Amino acid sequence: MHTAYAALGDRVLVGDSHSGWDDCLLGHDIKCVAAGAAEPERAFAGTADAGLQRTTDGGATWEAVLDAGDRVTSVTVSPHDADVVWAGTEPSAVYRSTDGGATWTERPGLTGLGSSSRWSFPPRPDTHHVRWIALAPDDPKQVYAAIEAGAFVRSPDGGETWIDHPDGARRDNHTLATHPDAPDRVYTAAGDGFALSTDHGETWTHPQDGLAHRYVWGLAVHPDDPDRIVVSAASGPRSAHSTSGESYVYRWDGARWTQSMDGLPGPAGLARPVLAADPDDGFLALTNYGLFQSKHGETWTRRDPGDGDWPAEYDQVPSGLAVV
Numbered sequence: 001m002h003t004a005y006a007a008l009g010d011r012v013l014v015g016d017s018h019s020g021w022d023d024c025l026l027g028h029d030i031k032c033v034a035a036g037a038a039e040p041e042r043a044f045a046g047t048a049d050a051g052l053q054r055t056t057d058g059g060a061t062w063e064a065v066l067d068a069g070d071r072v073t074s075v076t077v078s079p080h081d082a083d084v085v086w087a088g089t090e091p092s093a094v095y096r097s098t099d100g101g102a103t104w105t106e107r108p109g110l111t112g113l114g115s116s117s118r119w120s121f122p123p124r125p126d127t128h129h130v131r132w133i134a135l136a137p138d139d140p141k142q143v144y145a146a147i148e149a150g151a152f153v154r155s156p157d158g159g160e161t162w163i164d165h166p167d168g169a170r171r172d173n174h175t176l177a178t179h180p181d182a183p184d185r186v187y188t189a190a191g192d193g194f195a196l197s198t199d200h201g202e203t204w205t206h207p208q209d210g211l212a213h214r215y216v217w218g219l220a221v222h223p224d225d226p227d228r229i230v231v232s233a234a235s236g237p238r239s240a241h242s243t244s245g246e247s248y249v250y251r252w253d254g255a256r257w258t259q260s261m262d263g264l265p266g267p268a269g270l271a272r273p274v275l276a277a278d279p280d281d282g283f284l285a286l287t288n289y290g291l292f293q294s295k296h297g298e299t300w301t302r303r304d305p306g307d308g309d310w311p312a313e314y315d316q317v318p319s320g321l322a323v324v
Contacts, residue, residue: 007033007320014059015305024059033320036077040324046072054101065101073129080140088130107159115165119150134176138183146173154201168204170195175219182226189219210257218275227254230297232273240272247272251297263300265289271317286318
């Protein structure tokens with residue numbers, strides 16, 4: 001297995017097929033994690049108490065690199081250039097680095113959009129945050145941002161200007177995805193359901209057939225097939241964000257959603273899994289019971305680094321997964 005950076009609530013786990021998990025950033029409130037295949041030793045972790053943390057040595061040491069308040073809620077390494085990194089914060093702001101995270105500039109105008117008056121994060125009704133940032137595979141200047149909660153917004157020019165929430169887009173966006181074989185597509189997993197755009201986020205469809213649980217959180221697209229998708233979902237936020245709740249994984253085959261729980265723990269006691277494309281082939285699911293792999297999203301097998309040990313203290317709601 002490639003190097004995995006697995007974010008839990010209070011730590012980042014780093015491991016590969018030759019070793020078990022190493023605990024990093026222990027005791028911090030982890031919100032997200034990202035890394036790029038071109039620089040696998042360099043990774044970023046957004047926290048709610050120590051800003052954006054960066055490692056350049058595979059997790060051995062970390063340093064704070066973005067002074068934008070404590071709460072960094074999203075981070076993305078550009079697939080076009082490993083030195084270009086994007087980060088989102090709470091309150092909602094977007095920052096960009098062009099030197100591998102050493103220095104940052106804020107992209108202007110985000111909260112000047114008309115929809116911003118209705119942005120709010122329910123547990124803290126006086127604020128909101130950028131939950132996810134993605135880039136179009138065919139255009140490094142085309143930037144997509146998910147505001148939790150309130151909007152899907154996009155920039156056609158690298159964050160110089162922003163286009164407000166279009167009709168039909170989801171409002172409670174959690175995870176965005178794109179695919180190099182279908183570069184005009186944007187996929188979103190949202191608290192108000194799954195949605196798909198085939199024109200860079202301008203218009204949206206809402207394939208829900210078979211999706212019995214509509215609070216959708218995790219999302220991944222098969223690396224070899226843009227029509228094969230998996231999501232994690234629950235009946236609502238209380239069930240999704242708890243190790244005593246109940247969550248499900250579904251797969252989409254181009255026609256309808258089907259539950260895909262064969263080999264996974266739960267659904268009882270399963271906190272909403274974080275999903276990612278497996279660089280070797282297929283999907284990965286980070287759960288509060290461990291890391292699982294599936295070739296096509298139909299059956300799952302345990303895939304933890306080393307001996308597969310998953311201590312009781314790792315039984316937490318996962319917050320991010322990057323595999324490089």
